């Protein structure tokens with residue numbers, strides 16, 4: 229019997245100015261004030277973190293960042309560090325999103341450094357892994373994910389890893405309107421959990437929350453959340469509208 233608490237997280241990507249972020253977060257907290265038994269996080273762009281942090285104070289919604297750099301400070305123009313994100317009110321940080329791997333040269337090695345830095349700063353990393361369409365077609369899904377997990381989690385002890393979450397995001401399902409079938413998602417989540425068991429032991433594997441991401445919407449969230457190894461969702465496009473994101477957060481009542 230699982231005791232993992234569900235989590236619904238929103239990744240706003242590079243959308244929303246400060247006033248827009250303020251308005252969206254304000255509307256969201258109104259709509260989800262009755263949500264129970266679920267952790268909620270939104271990750272606005274870095275410019276809006278402090279604005280949104282003020283709106284989220286004393287609400288059930290936590291703040292997350294979409295990225296961080298692994299040094300605490302220094303001559304790294306344009307980068308933002310873990311302690312800076314903490315000071316802006318962040319509790320979570322998304323690491324290794326496929327868009328960062330695809331457009332900004334992130335590798336399993338940089339992901340590993342970022343995870344280590346996030347944990348050292350006291351942030352909860354949401355670690356993204358996922359295969360491309362051609363990798364799935366070539367039957368390489370498991371080997372790609374094993375490599376991302378092995379290299380991304382290098383040198384981490386079970387104790388250090390404990391607060392982290394994994395997000396399985398098949399690249400072919402992100403922003404495309406295509407969702408993995410429940411069977412495809414469950415199969416991969418079970419594989420990721422068995423990887424965690426081999427790497428960190430059964431207790432950590434059983435306790436770690438594994439989110440699914442890729443065109444999650446109100447219409448498919450209940451079906452995904454019913455699966456035994458899916459503990460939540462990382463939502464992109466559908467998290468930008470408070471109505472839609474609130475519907476996803478209230479998935480249980482919709483099922």
Ligand code: PEP
Pocket residue numbers: 239241397401402403404405441442443444462463464465466
């Ligand atoms: C994401 O950005 O992590 C994501 C899953 O996007 P979307 O929900 O839009 O597919």
